[in-house]
Amino acid sequence: MDCAAQQSSELTIIITTFNRPRMVLNAVHSALNQTLESVEGLVVDDGSDQKPELPDHPRLRLLTLEENEGVASARNAGARAARTRWITFLDDDDVESASLSRTRMATIPLGPPTWCKDVQSWISMPSAGTVAQTCVGESREPSTATTNCG
DSSP, rough: OOHHHHHHHOEEEEEEEEEEHHHHHHHHHHHHHHHHSSEEEEEEESSSSOOOOOOOTTTTTEEEEEOOOHHHHHHHHHHHHOSEEEEOOOOOOOOOTTTTTHHHHSSSSOOOOOOEEEEEEEEEEETEEEEEEEEEEEOOOSTTTTTTOO
């Protein structure tokens, strides 16, 4: 992902996959086809023998884990690698409606975010207008130390 795309994104859709290189493409396309344009897609390959062949897109990245560690570890790796203020998860066998990310972002209250060392879950309930993020371990204020852009 180039720096301009990184700085303009506000939501990362983390898609974990293991040995389903064709199936993950549907999830990737649904992430990239969101009506909210400030979305980055992050595919976490959890040590697959069959590597996914992803489209070349400025808002899509691939993180490859050396060994299969399970979906929870893959999600945490994706959460640590995300470059955006907000994250959500999408299974490799699911697709999102094109407006879901826009709806999610509309439910987030304004204010400073809390970042988690390890994320357990991020739950959005648009009908109730609430968002909850459950942290595991220490929480901290956002840091720009992980960015490669000036």
